[in-house]
Amino acid sequence: MLTKLNHIAVVVPDLVAASENYKTRFNAEVSESKDLPDHGVTTIFVKLADSTIELLHPLGEDSPVAKFLKNNPRGGIHHLCYEVDDIGAAIDKLVGEGAKVLGGGAPKIGAHGKPVVFLDPRDFTGVLIELEQH
Numbered sequence: 001m002l003t004k005l006n007h008i009a010v011v012v013p014d015l016v017a018a019s020e021n022y023k024t025r026f027n028a029e030v031s032e033s034k035d036l037p038d039h040g041v042t043t044i045f046v047k048l049a050d051s052t053i054e055l056l057h058p059l060g061e062d063s064p065v066a067k068f069l070k071n072n073p074r075g076g077i078h079h080l081c082y083e084v085d086d087i088g089a090a091i092d093k094l095v096g097e098g099a100k101v102l103g104g105g106a107p108k109i110g111a112h113g114k115p116v117v118f119l120d121p122r123d124f125t126g127v128l129i130e131l132e133q134h
């Protein structure tokens with residue numbers, strides 16, 4: 001079902017500082033920041049040859065990463081995103097087996113313009129997993 005690791009998302013207390021850190025310490029290519037109001041985050045992408053690191057910062061009152069940052073004030077790894085060929089089939093299989101898809105279970109358009117869902121970390125050894133259709 002899973003094909004590639006698409007990105008690792010890291011919540012950071014200061015997007016500009018985190019972006020500069022990747023740029024100056026690793027000579028990494030980083031994007032401009034982008035607000036994703038539907039997801040309650042502002043993102044900056046660090047581009048790697050075969051993957052991406054997403055730097056996330058809360059956006060708005062109901063940001064899903066605000067509590068994470070409160071609990072982890074220096075930031076930390078927030079989720080892993082795997083690519084799937086058919087997100088509808090993936091959801092049906094997982095839900096059929098008793099796994100929980102967060103946010104009502106329907107895919108939303110994610111940071112890369114593709115349908116995504118998040119899976120309950122309690123079903124995956126404490127790791128929040130995002131599936132993105134490709």
Ligand code: CO
Pocket residue numbers: 007009054079081111130
């Ligand atoms: Co993500």
